[in-house]
Amino acid sequence: MTDQTHAPPEVTTPRDRRRAIWRRVLWGGGGFAAVCVVAGIAGVTYLTHGNLGPFVARRASAMLRREVQVAAMHVTPGAWLKIEVENARLANIAGGSEPDMVRVGHLSFEVRAISLLHGPAILRHLALSDVRVLVxxxxxxxxxxxxxxAALTPPKPAATPQTVSPQTASPDDxxxxxxxxxxxxxxxxxxxRTAHGASFRTTLKTVTIDTRNADTPVSFAVDGAYNDVPVRMTATLQPFSALRRIRDPYGIDLQATSGDMVMTFxxxxxxxxNADGIVGAVSVKTETSKSLMAIAGMAGPQDVALRMAGQFAHDGSLWTITGGEGAVKDNPMTVSLLRFVEGMRGQPDHVTADIAFSRLDLNEFLGDRKASDTANKDMVLDIDRAPDPLIDxxxxxxxxxxxxLHFSNMALAASVMPGVVSVERLALDYLGARLNASGRMQAVDGGGxxxxxxxxxNGLDIQKLRQTLGFASVPLQGRLDLRMTADATQRTLNAAVHEADVAAAVSMTGGRIDRTVIGAASTDLRMIFRRPKGMTPVACLLGVVNAHAGVGSALPLRVRTAEGTISGNARFDLNRKWFNLIFGSQASTTSSFALDIPVQVSGGFSSPRILPARWTADGRSMLAETSRLNALPVGVRQFAMRNPCYRPGGR
Incomplete structure (x- = not known):
């Protein structure tokens, strides 16, 4: 019996052919589905248990053009994808002071999966800990x-006092x-960290952010410290939808407290x-300034009450306050301009200020305010050779x-530069006179x-001056003009005033003098029968003063009137309040009844003695001498030479 091979029956009918096609489709589809299921299971397993850190670090490094390292990153799929990151770091920019800009110990958040397709992304439950950021x-x-x-874009030109433009910041997308x-x-x-190396550290104990959705305001709160000074801050920010409108400034309403200080913006x-292009209303109030000084990193008095409100702006390295009003220790002030410009690395910052006080009591800032101790207030002359900031x-x-001392209508223009405090202009009213001065204080070796x-x-009232100095009544009325130079090397301001070398010329081309003085100075015999009454006009008066440490002389000293010319010289000691004045008339200018015997006035300012005197040959020579004026500083000498009394004879 022979073997036979049995072939499958041929599909000959359309119905059989359709059944065969469906069998192939089902087998193929089932296999594809099985592959997808297996791949999905594998993907979910990898996302859940696999470490995406190295992959994310490579992509982030390429995008940011900075090295990024992520030790571990895991993703949990769902309608809200959960992302967890451990031990991440972001490298600093080339030329930065430290290797890392950002270090993060732990980061986790959830992102709505569908928002990744349609955008912008929606995040929730963000948790961040053990983070350090260097800016x-x-x-x-x-x-x-x-x-x-953007990191390679050249910086904008440095801000200058003439280019205040708080709205020039270029926002990120x-x-x-x-x-x-x-x-x-x-x-x-x-x-x-500023460009010249100063560091300001903010410690964050807790930071919370909360909002319902993209179109509702954002609540922001911080509990931390600034430069080791505890600070609490709360803020209401515009919604995230407003944040995305890059052409519109973003609204901020903020309040910060530290100790007794309250600041609002x-x-x-x-x-x-980037905290740039900021402009708005700011106010600060503190009873002691302790927290304010500590936050600013400055040493200074910590019992100074301060309140101020004004317009604030920040643009790059430029910070300004304008239109400010407030008070310092009950001294009302207005701030037309307060500008702070950050210096380059290794260079000082620069402060420019234009401030006005309706009144200012400096004694309040120099220690305990006691009436009995007011005269002992002093100011140490400590001139910094490397000041930071520089000040105009x-x-x-x-x-x-x-x-x-009490002054009025004071105007001061001063600057602080390395080793020098310069006063370009000091103008004030004192004793009815107007004072204009300039000067400088320069650091010296050994301190001080x-x-x-x-x-x-100009216009110093003689009667007010003698009352201030403690003089008894003087028989001279009118206003004096004065040109003076002073030099001293000391450690305190009061010591500089007391120990200064002074050269001065005092001038008067008006005023009046008691006729009795002219009669007494000339020893006019007519005074035996009739004492002259009233005042006689002064044609000119000139006195040249040289002094050291409050001790000096006035020579020459001349007064010219229609009834005679008086010449004299004086020695004085302001510390002892003592003086010795010898004066007499010039015979050629007095009547034939005058004996021209000189008079000496000597003793304490408040109770001098008046006695007859006599001129020695040297004394008369000194009265006529003008060559000693050549030793005066140029400005003082020229001032004296303009007075008609400069020439002994009046010619």
């Missing part, structure tokens, strides 16, 4: 918070910035993510008190400063 500019002024091609519904940050630190930022200041004061000054006084 700085390189010596070339490049900010380390810009990435990619925020059109696709995600919505963050809630966040919590713990154990964080942000360090801001309400305004906008052109570039809020204009200050005006309606009523000023220092020590026992060399002080030099030039002073012009």
């Amino acid at each position: 700085e500019r390189t010596p070339q002024k490049l900010p380390n918070w810009r990435f990619g091609a 925020r059109r696709h910035y995600p919505t963050l519904l809630d966040a919590r940050i713990v154990n964080g630190e942000v360090i801001y 309400r305004g906008t930022a052109v570039d809020p993510l 200041a204009k200050v005006s004061v309606g009523s000023l008190s220092y020590n026992v 400063a060399h002080v030099s000054a030039v002073v012009d006084v």
Whole structure:
């Protein structure tokens, strides 16, 4: 019996052919589905348990053009994808002061999966801990918070006093910035380092962010410290939808407290993510300034009450306050301009100020305010050879008190430069006179400063002056003009005033003198029968003074009237309040009844003695001498030479 091979029956009918096609489709589809299921299971398993850190680090490094390291990253799929990151770091910009810009211990958040397709992304439950951020500019002024091609963009020209433009910031593209519904940050630190190396550290104990959706305002709160000074801050920000409108400034309403200090800000930022292009209303109030000084990193008095409100602006390295009003220790003030410009690395910052006080009592800032101790207030002359910041200041004061002195209508223009404090202009009213002065204090080896000054006084009332100095009544009325130079090298301001070398010329071309003085100076015999009454006009008066440490002389001293010319010389000691004056008439200018016997007035300022005197040959020679004026500083000498009494004979 032979074997036979049995072939499958041929599919000959259309119905059989359709059944065969469906069998193939089902087998193929089932296999494809099985592959997809297996691949899906494998993908979910990898996303859940696999480490995406190295992959994400490579992609982020390429995008940011900075090295990024991620030790671990895991993703949990779902309608809300959960992402967890451990031990991540972002390298600093080339030329930065430290290797890392950002270090993160732990980061986790959830992102709505469908928002990744349609955008912007929606995030929630962000948790961040053990984070450190370094914000700085390189010596070339490049900010380390810009990435990619933007990091290589040359910086804008440095701000100058003439180019205040708080709205010139170029904002980053925020059109696709995600919505963050809630966040919590713990154990964080942000360090801001200026271009010249000064560091300002913000410690973040907790930071919270909360909003309902992209179109509702954002609540922001911080509990931390600034330069080790505890600070609490709360803010209401515009919605995330407003943040994405890059052409519109972003609204910020903020309040910060530290100790007794309360600071508020309400305004906008052109570039809020980089804290740039900020402009708005700011106010500060503190009873002691303790927290304010500590936050600013400055040493200074910590019992100074301060309140101020004005318009604030920040643009790059430029910070300004304008239109400010407030008070310092009950001394009302207005701030026309307060400008701060950050210096390049290794260079000082620069402060420009234009401030006006309606009244200012400097004694309040120099220790305990006690009436019995007012005369002992002093100011140490400590001139910094490397000041930071440099200062250009204009200050005006309606009523000023220092020590026992009281001035009005003061205007000051001064600057602080390395080793020098310069007063370009000091003008004030004192005793009815107008004073204009300039000078400088320059640091010297061993401490203290060399002080030099030039002073012009116009219209000084003689009677007010003698009352201030403690003189008894003087028989001279009118107003004096004065040109003076002073030099001293001392450690305190009071010591400089007391120990100064002074050269001065005093002039009068008006006023009146008691006729009795002219009669007594000339020893007019007619005074035996009739004492002259009234005052006689003064044609001119000139006195040239040289002094050291309050001890000096006045020579020559001349007064010319229609009834005679008086010449004299004087020695004085302001410390002892003592003087010795010898004066007499010039015979050629008095009547034939005058004996021209000189008079000596000597003793304490308040009770001098008057006695007859006599001229020696040297004394008469001194009265006629004008060559000694050549030893005076040029300005003082020229001032004296303009007075008609400069020539002994009046010619």
